[in-house]
Amino acid sequence: MGAVAFGVAALSLLLPVFTAAEPVDRNGAAQAAVADTPRKWWETAVIYQVYPRSFKDSDGDGIGDLKGITSKLDYLKDLGVGAVWLSPIYPSPQADFGYDISNYIDIDPQYGTMSDFDNLLKKTHDLGMKLVLDLVPNHSSDEHEWFKKSVQRDGKYTDYYVWNDGKKSENGTMVPPNNWNSNFRGTGWEWNEQRQQFYWHQFAVKQPDLNYRNQDIVDEMKNVLRFWLKKGVDGFRVDAVITLFEDEQLRDQPYCDCGETDPTQRDYEKPIYTENLPETYAMVKEWRKVLDEFGDDKIMMTEAYATLDQTIAYYGTPDEPAASFSFNFYLITSLNVSSSASDFKKVIDDWMGKMDDFRKPNWVIGNHDQFRVGSFFRYGEELQDGINMISLMLPGTAMTYNGEEIGMDNTYITWAQTKDPQAINAGEKDYLMKSRDLERTPFQWDSSTSAGFSTNPSTWLPVNPNYFQLNMEAQAAADRSHLKMYKALLKARQLPAVQSSNYEASVWENVLVIKREIGGADSFIVLVNFDSSETDVPIDKIGSYSSLNVWTSSLNSNLKTGDSAKSTINMRPKSSVVLTTGAVPVPSTSGSGKLTSSYAFLTVLGIIVVLAL
Ligand SMILES: [Ca+2]
Numbered sequence: 001m002g003a004v005a006f007g008v009a010a011l012s013l014l015l016p017v018f019t020a021a022e023p024v025d026r027n028g029a030a031q032a033a034v035a036d037t038p039r040k041w042w043e044t045a046v047i048y049q050v051y052p053r054s055f056k057d058s059d060g061d062g063i064g065d066l067k068g069i070t071s072k073l074d075y076l077k078d079l080g081v082g083a084v085w086l087s088p089i090y091p092s093p094q095a096d097f098g099y100d101i102s103n104y105i106d107i108d109p110q111y112g113t114m115s116d117f118d119n120l121l122k123k124t125h126d127l128g129m130k131l132v133l134d135l136v137p138n139h140s141s142d143e144h145e146w147f148k149k150s151v152q153r154d155g156k157y158t159d160y161y162v163w164n165d166g167k168k169s170e171n172g173t174m175v176p177p178n179n180w181n182s183n184f185r186g187t188g189w190e191w192n193e194q195r196q197q198f199y200w201h202q203f204a205v206k207q208p209d210l211n212y213r214n215q216d217i218v219d220e221m222k223n224v225l226r227f228w229l230k231k232g233v234d235g236f237r238v239d240a241v242i243t244l245f246e247d248e249q250l251r252d253q254p255y256c257d258c259g260e261t262d263p264t265q266r267d268y269e270k271p272i273y274t275e276n277l278p279e280t281y282a283m284v285k286e287w288r289k290v291l292d293e294f295g296d297d298k299i300m301m302t303e304a305y306a307t308l309d310q311t312i313a314y315y316g317t318p319d320e321p322a323a324s325f326s327f328n329f330y331l332i333t334s335l336n337v338s339s340s341a342s343d344f345k346k347v348i349d350d351w352m353g354k355m356d357d358f359r360k361p362n363w364v365i366g367n368h369d370q371f372r373v374g375s376f377f378r379y380g381e382e383l384q385d386g387i388n389m390i391s392l393m394l395p396g397t398a399m400t401y402n403g404e405e406i407g408m409d410n411t412y413i414t415w416a417q418t419k420d421p422q423a424i425n426a427g428e429k430d431y432l433m434k435s436r437d438l439e440r441t442p443f444q445w446d447s448s449t450s451a452g453f454s455t456n457p458s459t460w461l462p463v464n465p466n467y468f469q470l471n472m473e474a475q476a477a478a479d480r481s482h483l484k485m486y487k488a489l490l491k492a493r494q495l496p497a498v499q500s501s502n503y504e505a506s507v508w509e510n511v512l513v514i515k516r517e518i519g520g521a522d523s524f525i526v527l528v529n530f531d532s533s534e535t536d537v538p539i540d541k542i543g544s545y546s547s548l549n550v551w552t553s554s555l556n557s558n559l560k561t562g563d564s565a566k567s568t569i570n571m572r573p574k575s576s577v578v579l580t581t582g583a584v585p586v587p588s589t590s591g592s593g594k595l596t597s598s599y600a601f602l603t604v605l606g607i608i609v610v611l612a613l
């Protein structure tokens with residue numbers, strides 16, 4: 001039982017174990033009664049992001065596919081997630097790995113057929129889960145029929161993209177109309193020899209921006225939504241929504257003055273004319289209306305890396321709703337391995353301060369564009385369980401990027417192995433910090449060839465060489481693992497206090513304390529030690545509990561599920577623990593799923609102690 005004394009735990013059984021979870025009004029934290037308004041399915045769900053190329057390869061070509069995903073849906077169901085979000089699966093030249101779409105209403109043959117998709121959708125629903133697709137509205141591939149026809153000024157397609165003559169330079173050559181850089185470095189204007197004009201691309205050269213000032217494009221994209229909604233999908237994650245519209249006058253961006261000194265980098269300029277324009281918000285509201293044609297429970301999650309107020313605005317208003325929620329990226333963008341417990345509390349409270357009955361919270365700790373949670377560039381390996389606890393134990397929707405549940409780490413990718421266009425554009429000297437390949441390597445299922453991802457020893461990106469030890473199968477078999485902890489967290493999410501909208505964040509020394517309490521239900525308390533030193537947290541400093549039981553703990557904690565504490569909680573450096581005032585189900589070692597209350601065990605122990613006395 002780790003550092004917690006048996007005797008203390010046992011004797012506590014002779015006293016009232018449960019302490020009523022009295023609402024405590026501290027730091028203005030939410031302790032109001034839970035709103036009884038009917039909830040949408042996603043409000044308390046975990047949504048699991050599958051990166052299709054790297055999840056499971058069914059045919060041995062070294063590339064993940066739809067049949068592979070379908071074969072792993074039982075695994076996702078067993079995890080306890082409520083929905084699966086697929087990164088793009090549409091036909092694509094794969095210049096940006098599916099985010100360059102050449103046909104919005106079909107399946108890329110690399111990933112399978114429409115029939116494979118229908119099977120995937122049906123099985124997801126049969127298992128009681130939802131399926132969310134990726135919508136990439138800002139740009140298509142330059143190999144889309146629309147673009148080919150637009151280049152030829154073919155009828156209505158002529159203005160499907162953002163074309164411009166450019167300016168004549170002093171030496172007579174044509175140059176871009178303004179200073180706008182693309183997200184992938186350098187000017188975002190590409191000269192098209194055939195049409196004798198520039199086209200605008202926020203991202204790669206092969207990703208021309210669609211022209212949302214053209215009603216035909218607006219209608220086209222709405223019909224893309226309807227195509228998939230008619231099939232029965234449960235909604236969309238909207239890619240790079242902030243970039244939909246650009247300034248009609250094409251004015252130069254001002255200098256950002258935010259640390260970037262290379263004028264070819266996007267961050268050199270302040271993107272006030274290319275991001276978060278009022279017209280963009282209006283378009284999201286129009287898409288919401290399209291979703292609502294198919295019922296009131298379709299989801300739209302918007303990807304907006306922006307200021308807090310800009311991000312929040314994508315929710316719309318009760319009168320004019322837009323996104324179901326806008327991704328909360330602040331655990332990613334505002335925090336890192338050097339952040340303190342107070343830093344985390346501030347980011348959490350700032351976000352929750354914007355939430356209300358209409359705007360429901362969500363938490364994102366990683367995705368296909370971010371280094372892995374446990375990597376040094378993020379929070380470091382020792383904190384990754386704690387970060388999962390924060391994300392999964394706060395109120396609202398939580399996102400899991402595939403592999404986070406088993407603590408997958410960044411994979412080192414050589415320059416020669418590099419696939420990500422963002423990394424290639426950065427050049428050999430700077431590619432690694434720009435590369436998204438590191439977090440996109442194949443899922444590590446087991447210790448067999450290519451980590452069980454593929455029967456092919458050669459995969460599109462290399463498998464992380466740590467897969468012999470770090471894999472799903474090993475973690476499912478281990479007594480303690482990232483996976484076991486993750487599943488315990490998802491079980492806790494089913495309980496009333498964690499389902500509620502109540503939370504309270506506080507800090508003791510460098511330990512973040514998150515309390516989830518409602519009257520009449522067992523309380524949950526998350527402790528995450530951000531310090532490099534061990535510390536003992538006195539229970540009376542975090543609340544009036546006569547004892548607390550360990551629901552689950554980080555791998556680096558000396559506390560184990562079922563342990564009980566009365567006076568202090570020992571926290572190793574960077575360790576974390578979820579405590580409850582209630583009983584703790586202890587999974588049987590046979591893996592049969594039978595739950596045994598730790599109280600039965602402790603009662604026997606208590607009797608032994610009494611007899612001994
Ligand atoms: Ca395949």
Ligand SMILES: [Ca+2]
Pocket residue numbers: 138202209210243244245246
């Ligand atoms: Ca755009």
